Amino acid sequence: MPACDLCGNSGYKVLYSVPDLRFRHYEPEYSVVECLKCGHRFLSPRPTIGTISQVYPESYYAGRSASDPKQTSRYLKQAGYLPDIQGGKILDIGCAGGGWLKTLQDKGWECHGMDFIKSPYQEENIDIRHGYLPESYNRFYSESFFDVISAWGVMEHIHNPSEYFRCINWLLKDKGIFIFMVPNGDSLWSRWAYKEDIHRHLHFFRSKTLRLYTQKYGFKVKRIEYTNDIYSLPATGRGLFKRRLLKMAGAQWEEITGLPHTAALRLLGKAGSLLDYCLIHPKIEEFLGLCGNIVVVFAKENNFTGD
Ligand SMILES: [Zn+2]
Incomplete structure (x- = not known):
């Protein structure tokens, strides 16, 4: 049973248990639990780092070509969160083939991407490295190098977000920003409608726990935006x-x-x-902060020096 990634506590309560409903594998059931100390929600038990690839069937990756018009619309919306920095340096974690970075390169950004696996839709002339961030960040890049780091739909999939926040703090310049989108752990979609992407999502972030992460890892919250607008299909609690x-x-x-x-x-x-x-209506869910996704902007406040 994993301990809480945020505070290290091992006491928790079970909120609900479900199998992999998305791909209709009705066993095993895993539980979404809430840490009794800090309120962070996570999956327990969960697939291990060694077995996690088994819960990503080939169909999970279908329709991810950069030329897909749905992707183009998403890229434009994501770019709307970027600061206006001429020649700024950006690292996109979980960049897949680098489709979004390609559009940013055309606007003058110095683009770098990282992903765990190599995409079949790889863009040319973009610096994309493959590996696991906590093991390779200081081999691939130098300290305080990036103006912006982004991660769209990544942080909920990894086993140890704390490790990522630590590495991202090291990679960002002073006042650099980390922009990321995660499912909203307090949403109707995630918490109540049995629609969370169990067993692929391992962490369920909430505004309360995101603030605790910033305090611990040398950031401050610049913005938390509740939105159902990034993906073509809204993550609504309907159902x-x-x-x-x-x-x-x-x-x-x-x-x-x-x-x-x-x-x-x-x-x-x-x-x-x-x-x-x-x-239930997606726009009302957005207004009430109950929609499925949140876009979060952290600004680096100080260097993280240890637990
Ligand atoms: Zn905790």
């Missing part, structure tokens, strides 16, 4: 009523994600869908 009602009525997971076996459960599912449609 919450249907799934929760079916679960409370004793339906199996395959009935909750597919067709319920009995007429009574099918009727209950329809009633839940009606409530979802009437009561």
Whole structure:
């Protein structure tokens, strides 16, 4: 059982347990737990670093070509979070083929990318290194080198975010910024609707715990923006009523994600869908801070010198 990545405490309470509903593998079930000391939420137990690749089927990577129009729209939105620095140096962690960096290079940024695996859609003439950040950051780059580091949809997938915050602090210039998007652990989508990407997401960040991370690793929070707008499909909690009602009525997971076996459960599912449609709307979720994703901007305040 992993200890809390944020505070090291090993006491926690279980919030809920689910199998891999996205790819319909109905066992094993893993639990989303909350640290009793700091409130950080994480998966426990979870796939190990040695077995994590088994929960990423080939279909997970489908549709990730940089030329996909959905990607172009996402790249523009992501660029909107960048500061205006002429010739600034950026490192994108989890850059895949470097499609976003290519668009930034055309605007004058000095672009560097890093990813654990090599993408089949690799852009040419972009400096992309492959490896695990905590093991390679000080071999690949020098201290206080970057104006901006970004990580879009990365921090929730890694086993040890603390290690990443430490490395990112070392790599950033003074007042440099770290821009990242993660699922909102307090959202309807993540917390209540059984829609989290279990078993691939291992950490469920919340504004409260993000602030604790900044205090610990030498940053301050510049901005936390609740948005359903980066990806083409919003991470909405719609489906919450249907799934929760079916679960409370004793339906199996395959009935909750597919067709319920009995007429009574099918009727209950329809009633839940009606409530979802009437009561949950992506724009209202955004307004209330309950939408599925958050974009976070940290500014480096001081050098992290140790725990
Ligand atoms: Zn904790």
